[in-house]
Every structure is written in C-alpha cells, then in structure tokens.
Amino acid sequence: MRIDILTLFPEMFAPLYSSIPARAQTAGKVQIELHNLRDYAAAPHHQVDDTPFGGGPGMVLKPEPLAAALQSIQDEEKDKPARVIYLSPQGIPLTQRLAEELSQLPRLLLVCGHYEGIDERIIDKYIDMEVSIGDYVLSNGELGAMVLSDAVIRLLDGVIASDSAAQESFSTGILDHPHYTKPAIFEGMAVPEVLLSGNHKHIEAWRQEQALAATKRKRPDLLQ
Ligand code: 9WO
Numbered sequence: 330m331r332i333d334i335l336t337l338f339p340e341m342f343a344p345l346y347s348s349i350p351a352r353a354q355t356a357g358k359v360q361i362e363l364h365n366l367r368d369y370a371a372a373p374h375h376q377v378d379d380t381p382f383g384g385g386p387g388m389v390l391k392p393e394p395l396a397a398a399l400q401s402i403q404d405e406e407k408d409k410p411a412r413v414i415y416l417s418p419q420g421i422p423l424t425q426r427l428a429e430e431l432s433q434l435p436r437l438l439l440v441c442g443h444y445e446g447i448d449e450r451i452i453d454k455y456i457d458m459e460v461s462i463g464d465y466v467l468s469n470g471e472l473g474a475m476v477l478s479d480a481v482i483r484l485l486d487g488v489i490a491s492d493s494a495a496q497e498s499f500s501t502g503i504l505d506h507p508h509y510t511k512p513a514i515f516e517g518m519a520v521p522e523v524l525l526s527g528n529h530k531h532i533e534a535w536r537q538e539q540a541l542a543a544t545k546r547k548r549p550d551l552l553q
Contacts, residue, residue, distance in 0.1 A: 330434070330485055331360045333402050333411060334474055335395075336441040337377060339363040341471045350479055353488045361478070362402075366390070369398040378444055385445075392448040395440070399455045402438055411438035413457045416473030417446065418466055420459035423477055425499035427460070431477070432484035439477065441470035503544040503551060506536035 334342065345351070345361055353359045370377045371393070378388040403411060412434050421427070431437060440447070440456065452459065462473045483489055497505060509520040523535045544551055 330358070330432070330481070331362065331406065331409065331411070331436045332478055332481075333362045333364060333405075333436070333438040334441065334478070335364045335366055335398050335402065335438065336471055336474070337366050337443055338441075338469070338471055339365050342475060344475055345478060349488065350482045353482050353485060356487065358485045358488050359482050362405075364398060364402055366394055366398055369401065370394040381445060387445040389445050390442060390447040390451075392451050395447060395451045396455065399438070399440070399451075406436065409436045411436035413438045413440065413455055414477070415440045415442065415447070415452060415456045415459045416462070416470035416477065417442060417459050418461050418464070420461035423460050423462045423480065425480075428477070428480040429484055432481045437478075437481070439470075439474040441474050443469045501540070503540050504548060506540040506543070 336342070342361075342363055346354075350359070350361075354361060366377055367375050370391075377390055377394050379391050381387070381389050399413065403413075412431070414431075414437060416439065440451075460473070460477060462476045467473065484494060494500065509524060513520050513525065521535070523531050526532070
C-alpha cells in the first residue's frame with residue numbers, strides 16, 4: 330500500500346518512523362510519502378490560508394494550493410488512484426471495520442486541515458470521504474492522519490503475525506482478555522492458576538469468558 334499525506338507540518342509524523350509502521354516500511358509493505366502543502370502555494374508569499382468569507386475568527390486553508398497538491402500527488406501514480414480522505418470531526422467514525430476496509434485499498438491520500446478547516450469546495454470536489462477518529466476537536470488533522478495510518482498499516486498482510494491480528498480486540502467484536510507475564514507472584518498478587526496449568530483448552534475457555542466479562546463491564550455498548 331502507498332499512503333500519501335498532505336500536511337503543513339511533515340515533521341509531526343515522526344511516530345510513523347518508529348515501531349510497527351517503521352518496520353512495515355522497511356519490509357516494503359507500505360510506502361509513506363509526506364507532502365508539504367506550502368510547496369504548492371504560489372510565490373512570493375506561499376500563502377496557504379486566508380480569512381473566512383462571512384467573517385468570524387481564524388483562518389481557512391485556501392483552495393488553490395490544496396487543489397494543486399491533490400492533483401499533483403494523484404498524478405504521481407496514475408494507475409493507482411488514491412482514496413482521498415480528510416480527517417475532521419465532521420467525518421464518519423473510524424472503526425476497526427473501516428480500518429480493515431481501507432487496508433484493502435492500494436493507495437490512500439490523507440489531507441490534514443488546520444486553523445478553522447479547509448475551503449468547502451475542496452471537500453465537494455476532491456475529497457472522497459471525511460473520517461473522524463473520535464468526538465473531540467484537535468488542533469489539526471495530523472494526529473488523526475497518524476492514528477488512521479497506524480490502524481491501517483498494522484492490518485496489512487505480513488506486518489504483524491496474522492493470528493495476533495485476528496485475535497485482538499474488535500476483530501472478535503469484543504474486548505481483549507487480561508494478560509500476565511513473569512513473575513508468577515507480583516506484590517502479593519498471583520497469576521490466575523489456569524494460565525499455569527498448561528491446559529490450552531481450559532486457558533482458551535478462561536480467556537473467552539474473561540473477555541466477555543470485561544466487555545459487559547467496560548463496554549456494554551459493544552454487545553448491543
Ligand atoms: C476550529 C474552530 C475554531 C473556532 C470555531 C470553530 C472551529 N472549528 C475548528 C475545527 O474544527 N478545526 C479543525 C482542526 C479543522 C480541521 C483540522 N482540525 C481538526 C481535525 N481538529 N480535529 C480534527 C479531527 C480529525 C479527526 N478526528 C477527530 C478530530
């Protein structure tokens with residue numbers, strides 16, 4: 330998969346160069362291309378934003394640099410059209426299901442907004458879908474783009490062990506079971522006996538029961 334990210338702050342994306350996303354890039358499972366919106370703004374001032382029509386506070390990202398950037402980035406691989414996604418609180422919620430769907434696409438182009446947002450005509454003409462990572466306002470779309478990228482990248486074939494992706498929270502529709510490691514007794518608290526039993530049938534049944542109990546207690550909405 331190829332992920333293009335259009336941003337005013339490419340230096341914010343350091344997290345995608347650590348841990349699992351970094352390994353996925355090294356292994357050739359994903360190619361991440363960062364593009365600075367300012368590079369597409371006209372000289373001499375390279376202005377990317379302007380005051381809102383109708384008044385009000387703050388600034389809006391101008392349409393021309395966004396359109397120039399989106400056309401140019403799409404044209405970098407014409408035979409591989411990108412799904413163009415704008416990260417905003419107005420978007421459809423990012424879920425594990427949506428991450429799985431996006432992980433099947435050959436290319437994503439993530440657009441990061443700033444200030445009060447982007448000119449609506451860009452959304453009308455160039456954005457395929459608006460996605461929200463949750464019901465809160467951030468200071469920009471970059472964190473949303475990183476969250477979406479991470480959720481998608483780890484689902485790509487061969488990035489993590491396939492059984493671990495299949496077993497984890499949400500893929501199964503319920504929360505994860507508790508995990509324990511050594512020592513067997515920590516600050517007076519013992520690891521549940523069944524995990525030391527070596528009986529894999531019992532262990533699996535215990536984990537499923539624990540996962541269901543945790544879901545009922547912490548996220549009953551997931552069981553509706
Ligand atoms: C800022 C603002 C200030 C005064 C009045 C209204 C306002 N709305 C906004 C606003 O929504 N700014 C956004 C900041 C513009 C697009 C980029 N920004 C953003 C994206 N904030 N939060 C997100 C986001 C992205 C994905 N999922 C959740 C939140």
